[in-house]
Amino acid sequence: MTAHSTQERSAWPQNELTRVPYWVYDDQDVYRQEQEGIYQGPVWNYLGLEAELPEKGDYKTTFVGDMPVIVVRGEDGTISAFENRCSHRGSLLALKNRGKAQNFTCVYHAWSHDLKGNLKSVAFRRGINGEGGMPADFDLKQHGPRKLRTETFCGLVFGTLSAETPDIETYLGEAVTARLRRVLHKPIRIYGQYTQALPNNWKLYFENVKDTYHSSLLHTFFATFKVSRLSQGGGVIVSDSGGHHVSYSLSHKGGKDEEFAKEGLRSNQEDFSLNDASVLDIVDEFGDGCHVQILSVFPGFVLQAIHNSLAVRQILPKNTQQTDLIWTLIGFTDDDERMQTLRMKHANLVGPAGYVSMEDGAVGGFVQRGTAGASCESSVVMMGGSSTLTSSSRASENSIRGFWKFYRNLVKL
Ligand code: FES
Ligand SMILES: [Fe+2]
Known part of the structure; x- marks a missing residue:
């Protein structure tokens, strides 16, 4: 740490997306600028489900x-x-x-x-x-x-205060639109809703959602039980604007995973097993072998398809250091009894107490606490180079840099 006061900000160099200054996560002026530039600006805000x-x-x-x-x-x-x-x-x-x-x-x-x-x-x-x-x-x-x-699309309701916002499909871009349609292709049924209080700035959660690098490192359950590993097939799609993304992984091929094993990771607990392995039974409901897909729409929407657990998450900033995350667990109106059971069972993976995403609720708070007083310092966002483009590798931070590209166009930082 240098001897700067916490009031001082480091500069954010123009065109620099590989370093993010920590003051963006707790500065009151930034929070105010976001209200005008983002929420009242040319974006589609997710409002709910039809x-x-x-x-x-x-x-x-x-x-x-x-x-x-x-x-x-x-x-x-x-x-x-x-x-x-x-x-x-x-x-x-x-x-x-x-x-x-x-x-x-x-x-x-x-x-x-x-x-x-x-x-x-x-x-x-x-x-x-x-x-x-x-x-x-x-x-x-x-x-x-x-x-x-307002616009409704695939059963989702979006709203905007700006006359400048293009129609929703143009806003999302072709690739993200297609991936949204892939999941929300028939009438939705709601299974339940809960709110998770996050102890961190909203952007830390949104970055986390886009952070394909962390999933098999932070989430022990994911890697140990081969739900999602960086060594599995998959990729990350980033919209041309940078603001929206889709990450997906294909089913694990089975057998030993040498490349993953040689990293010697905390997240790979070879000697762990499940007493009830049925929590990992999957129905390939979209028929394409892709069993984990996470999709985000800037500035506050996430669609999750992890095994047969489908959910939408709404990210609502409360102040610089508090965010409400509203989870709505969904399925389809024609879900049969078996599918209902699977959706309930797989819902154990997600949410504030889930086997997997419990960690996402904690790690944003770790960053918020770890960066207190670090207004002159910045994080390193260099995995995969400096690109903001779609990539076949998830060992990259392309979609996080895409987020900052879109954000900085709106907030002018
Ligand atoms: S009627 Fe609403 S504030 Fe007076
Ligand atoms: Fe995560």
Whole structure:
């Protein structure tokens, strides 16, 4: 460590994606810039699943960055999203995580909004006995919460506040679009939802998702039981923008894995075995021999297909050092009983207490704690060179550099 104060920042050289200064993970100004440049900027924010809102009037509340948002299926059957903020003095309109509504009437002074977020009525608008009330020229249409443009794709609902955001398929690019369709190819069924509180900046989690290098090193279960090893076939797709990625691995061929064994890794516990090996039974449901696929959409969406455990994860920043990760475990409406059992069993791999992804919840906190006071230092992101391109090797950090490429275009750091 040098003798700089923690307030001082190291510079981030232009066009440099192989070094990431640590101040990006705890700087208040950066957090504020992200609200404007990213969440209110030209990106598609993941808002939820269509299956969460099956009927007219069904709504859920969520966030776009710091901004609270209502997502609702309207009378016409389409899904809208608007700020969860009353037109009057700014109270939350919807107070619950989800519910059914005919309108959104504020508890504070009863101003009422329809399911599209339009202000429809003001209590005592004409006053009482000819006194008080709103000015005669007050126009309801001139007031209201900000509305998001929404798009639904493969059962996913996305929203944006920017008129500049291209349509969702253009935003994702062809390769990522195809890989999303590969998994979400029929109507979705929801198995459950939980929120994991992460003790770290949102970017550390998003980098972790894109970090193909760590999976068979950090995750002992993955490597030991040959769920995913760098020595297995697979690859990483990075969108042209850099912001989105897909990593995938093919089934292990069986037998001894010399290249992996010679690294002498903590993660390779040759003498471990499972009492109940059925947790690793797989149905090749997509018919292509690819049994692990992780896909991310900048800035807050992950689609996971690990064996037969399918889930979407929503990454919601809370402040510089806290992030909510909302997991929704899914399957398909035509899952038979065997598939339901498999999905439940494989769900033991993931989540905050899972055999595998428990470690991802911890390691972001280790980095946050390890980099406290290191504002003048930076991390090394050089695996695989300096490329941000699609690669057949997962011993690379191409998709992490892609993340920073897209991020820096939006946040101008
Ligand atoms: S703040 Fe909502 S009606 Fe006054
Ligand atoms: Fe991981």
